[in-house]
Amino acid sequence: MIEAVLAGAVRGGSSILFAALGETVSERAGVINLSTEGSMLCGALAAYATAVETGSAWLGVLAGAAAGMALAMLFAAVVVFRAANQLATGIVVLFLALGVTSLLGRDYVGQGVDGFTRWDVPGLSDIPFVGTVLFAHDPLTYLALLAAPLVWWLMFRTTPGLMVRAAGERPEVLVATGHSPNLVRLAAVAAGGLLAGIGGAQISTALALNWSENMIQGRGFVAVALVIFAAWNPMGALAGALFFGGIESLQLQLQAEGVSVPADLLNALPYLATIAVLVLFSRRRLHAAPDGLTSVFETSP
Amino acid sequence: MTAGPAARAAARMRPGTGLVRWLAAIGAGLAGFALFVAIAGGSPAAALQAIWSSTVVDAVGPGEVLVAAAPVILCALAVAIPAWAGLWNLGGEGQLVVGAIGATVVSQALPSSLGSWAALPLLLAGGAIGGALWCAIPAVLRVTVNLNEAISSLLLSYVALRLLDYLVNGPWKDPRSLGFPQAEPLPDGHRLGGLDWLPVAGGGRLHTGLLIALAAVAAAVVAHRHTTWGFRLRVVGGNGEAARRGGLPVKRLIVGAMVAGGALAGVAGMVQLSGVEFQAKGGIAGAYGFLGFLVSWLVRHDPRWIVLAGIAIGAVRVGGDALQIDANLPAASVNVLLALLLLAILARGRGRRRSA
Numbered sequence: 001m002i003e004a005v006l007a008g009a010v011r012g013g014s015s016i017l018f019a020a021l022g023e024t025v026s027e028r029a030g031v032i033n034l035s036t037e038g039s040m041l042c043g044a045l046a047a048y049a050t051a052v053e054t055g056s057a058w059l060g061v062l063a064g065a066a067a068g069m070a071l072a073m074l075f076a077a078v079v080v081f082r083a084a085n086q087l088a089t090g091i092v093v094l095f096l097a098l099g100v101t102s103l104l105g106r107d108y109v110g111q112g113v114d115g116f117t118r119w120d121v122p123g124l125s126d127i128p129f130v131g132t133v134l135f136a137h138d139p140l141t142y143l144a145l146l147a148a149p150l151v152w153w154l155m156f157r158t159t160p161g162l163m164v165r166a167a168g169e170r171p172e173v174l175v176a177t178g179h180s181p182n183l184v185r186l187a188a189v190a191a192g193g194l195l196a197g198i199g200g201a202q203i204s205t206a207l208a209l210n211w212s213e214n215m216i217q218g219r220g221f222v223a224v225a226l227v228i229f230a231a232w233n234p235m236g237a238l239a240g241a242l243f244f245g246g247i248e249s250l251q252l253q254l255q256a257e258g259v260s261v262p263a264d265l266l267n268a269l270p271y272l273a274t275i276a277v278l279v280l281f282s283r284r285r286l287h288a289a290p291d292g293l294t295s296v297f298e299t300s301p
Numbered sequence: 302m303t304a305g306p307a308a309r310a311a312a313r314m315r316p317g318t319g320l321v322r323w324l325a326a327i328g329a330g331l332a333g334f335a336l337f338v339a340i341a342g343g344s345p346a347a348a349l350q351a352i353w354s355s356t357v358v359d360a361v362g363p364g365e366v367l368v369a370a371a372p373v374i375l376c377a378l379a380v381a382i383p384a385w386a387g388l389w390n391l392g393g394e395g396q397l398v399v400g401a402i403g404a405t406v407v408s409q410a411l412p413s414s415l416g417s418w419a420a421l422p423l424l425l426a427g428g429a430i431g432g433a434l435w436c437a438i439p440a441v442l443r444v445t446v447n448l449n450e451a452i453s454s455l456l457l458s459y460v461a462l463r464l465l466d467y468l469v470n471g472p473w474k475d476p477r478s479l480g481f482p483q484a485e486p487l488p489d490g491h492r493l494g495g496l497d498w499l500p501v502a503g504g505g506r507l508h509t510g511l512l513i514a515l516a517a518v519a520a521a522v523v524a525h526r527h528t529t530w531g532f533r534l535r536v537v538g539g540n541g542e543a544a545r546r547g548g549l550p551v552k553r554l555i556v557g558a559m560v561a562g563g564a565l566a567g568v569a570g571m572v573q574l575s576g577v578e579f580q581a582k583g584g585i586a587g588a589y590g591f592l593g594f595l596v597s598w599l600v601r602h603d604p605r606w607i608v609l610a611g612i613a614i615g616a617v618r619v620g621g622d623a624l625q626i627d628a629n630l631p632a633a634s635v636n637v638l639l640a641l642l643l644l645a646i647l648a649r650g651r652g653r654r655r656s657a
Binding site for chain 1: 337338340341342343389391442446448449451452453455456457458459460463464466467470471591594595598630631633634635636637638639640641643644647648
């Protein structure tokens with residue numbers, strides 16, 4: 001059972017991981033995008049519809065990434081260039097995503113799809129225990145696990161990453177070196193939406209293998225919360241996403257084993273667990289927040 | 302912004318510019334919505350017709366709009382009061398649900414023979430307490446471990462929705478509901494009275510929940526500008542550090558504002574339970590929590606304008622239901638119209654402040 005729970009943690013956590021990595025990039029640039037949830041929804045539908053129409057799940061992922069990015073760029077245009085409130089705009093753009101996906105997705109509800117299937121890593125998947133946990137998943141799961149160190153490297157070891165961090169901490173440095181902080185923020189939010197879109201694509205074409213209205217069910221919000229837990233570090237996001245995936249997977253295993261706790265209450269467990277880890281870790285995390293984020297939570301007009 | 306302050310002020314003073322921009326925003330929203338409906342294979346004309354007739358033309362239309370406006374207004378106040386103190390309550394959805402749960406608990410505990418004059422205030426209290434307790438969690442986490450209340454209240458909404466799912470699928474499930482996950486219907490004495498004597502009701506299902514919402518708005522207007530409490534909340538919201546050094550009990554004020562907001566969202570849950578649904582069931586939240594958030598932010602948390610904005614958003618809500626019934630489109634598709642209108646308003650730069 002432990003093996004099954006851990007394998008489920010890796011598989012289920014990876015879709016959240018895409019979104020959490022994307023939100024990390026976005027928040028490092030000083031923009032909180034609550035519409036990560038919306039980007040996941042758009043990614044899920046675009047990927048599903050494309051996979052159904054073309055028969056190619058990989059084309060679906062491309063479409064999902066593009067859809068997630070398009071929504072995030074709309075959000076960024078309003079927030080960065082019109083200086084509108086980030087939280088409110090995030091909710092508005094999420095409503096747009098809810099509406100558009102329910103409208104355009106109505107014909108796909110209940111339709112089958114040839115989605116991603118398990119691809120065992122040759123050789124490695126035969127290792128007892130570790131093989132099942134790490135090397136027997138759909139291709140997008142491996143992509144997510146590789147994306148975490150890649151995003152870390154991009155953020156902390158390359159010039160574009162430095163520019164993104166400067167946009168969130170010291171925008172005047174960017175101005176002094178002849179760059180536009182707003183353009184950097186736009187690019188960071190767009191990249192965040194792209195990753196969230198892939199996460200949504202994974203949910204519809206690799207995990208659930210169906211499409212239903214509002215199917216993301218708050219996972220995008222969880223991703224935003226995990227970024228705080230991760231202290232805005234991509235490798236921390238990896239840990240957080242595996243934790244959320246683990247609780248989700250444990251909950252499903254308990255249901256399968258016929259534990260007497262009702263399924264609806266177990267379904268609440270991942271959200272409660274996310275709040276719990278935030279409580280445990282929040283005190284020492286806050287100082288890690290990019291400077292640009294502090295003003296986001298001002299409510300006074 | 303490229304235009305200087307002087308140029309902006311001049312633009313503002315030019316007569317008619319504001320009106321033209323508003324009309325352009327509404328036109329752009331409607332055009333975008335029509336486009337999406339057309340892409341989805343629906344008829345834009347039929348969709349707009351359904352929204353128009355369900356909210357304005359039909360005899361019950363205006364009454365239905367007010368029925369939907371009541372929970373929106375209450376949930377907007379639930380966002381506004383914490384916002385005075387600089388807090389973001391994004392969990393109205395969950396607080397509404399727990400309010401409905403609280404009211405149901407009270408209803409089940411009371412003898413059904415009890416008169417409505419005694420039962421309804423108790424149900425109202427049950428709803429308020431439920432919402433207040435649910436909102437107290439993010440408030441306490443904020444003042445003790447400094448956990449951001451926007452994120453925690455948002456996540457708690459999903460917990461509340463699962464809790465309601467559990468109750469209506471399990472212990473509260475009505476054996477006569479033919480398998481539908483819903484609790485037993487409330488006895489007649491636990492239902493809010495109708496306002497069908499009002500001409501605007503059009504003989505529809507308008508109920509006294511609207512009066513509860515209006516009373517709450519009146520109380521909030523007074524509290525906002527004419528009480529020490531409201532003033533202190535605004536001081537905390539303006540500059541928390543200054544308020545603390547000035548000797549204000551900042552933590553107590555923060556928790557108080559959140560609890561008051563949560564109580565009002567809980568009242569919205571009671572109003573939906575006793576005035577519209579008449580039984581606890583899954584869909585009771587109906588996105589009213591999020592719509593209330595948008596209303597409060599749209600009017601910059603000023604309770605004087607919440608009624609007007611709440612009615613406008615309520616109309617969008619009713620239009621959405623009409624889309625489903627009359628135009629065979631998902632009810633959620635009206636969110637496209639709502640979001641495009643709000644984005645057009647946002648892009649006008651009304652919420653313009655220093656770049657975050």
